[in-house]
Amino acid sequence: MRILEGIISDRGSKYAVSGAPCADEATARTLLSALKRQKKFARATHNSWAYLGADGPVKNDDGEAGAGMVIVRMLEREGLRxxxxxxxxxxxxxxxxxxxxxxxxxxxxIYLEERGRDGGD
Known part of the structure; x- marks a missing residue:
């Protein structure tokens, strides 16, 4: 999983973004679980996520209401499935x-730009 830390800081809140190829919801949950094995990510306030699969979008706001849909819309615009x-x-x-x-x-x-510079997955 590609992890970009310390990308945004505002009024004390700090953000990171991560991503990886993902075939289905079970894989998404496995990848999220692996990310949360890092103590700092396990203690984060929110780990909002989304992916576009064969059956459509799957998302989870993790308490940050609306964040998953923001991610879905951006993935749709990018055509990243x-x-x-x-x-x-x-x-x-x-x-x-x-x-x-x-x-x-x-x-x-930032994640999509970095992914594009590195040539994709």
């Missing part, structure tokens, strides 16, 4: 309001 993307947030004590959606978008954009 069978690939899990996880946006991790460590809450910094101040509410971000609507800025949190912009940060989720920015995190996914």
């Amino acid at each position: 069978d690939h899990l993307v996880v946006v991790t947030r460590w809450f910094g004590g101040k509410h971000l309001g609507g800025d949190r959606f912009r940060h989720v978008q920015d995190a996914v954009r």
Whole structure:
């Protein structure tokens, strides 16, 4: 799994983005479980994720209401199927309001750009 840490910081909240090829929901949950074996990711406030599979999108907000759908929309726009993307947030004590959606978008954009530079999976 590719992990990009420390990509966004705002009012104490910190973000990371991760991703990997993913065939189905069971694989997504296995990949997420592997990510959370790293203590810092297990203790994160939110690990929101999504992927587009053969049966359509699968997402989980992990308490960050709407974040999974933001990821789904970006994957759809990119045409990236069978690939899990996880946006991790460590809450910094101040509410971000609507800025949190912009940060989720920015995190996914950073991941997609990095993936493109490295030639894909």
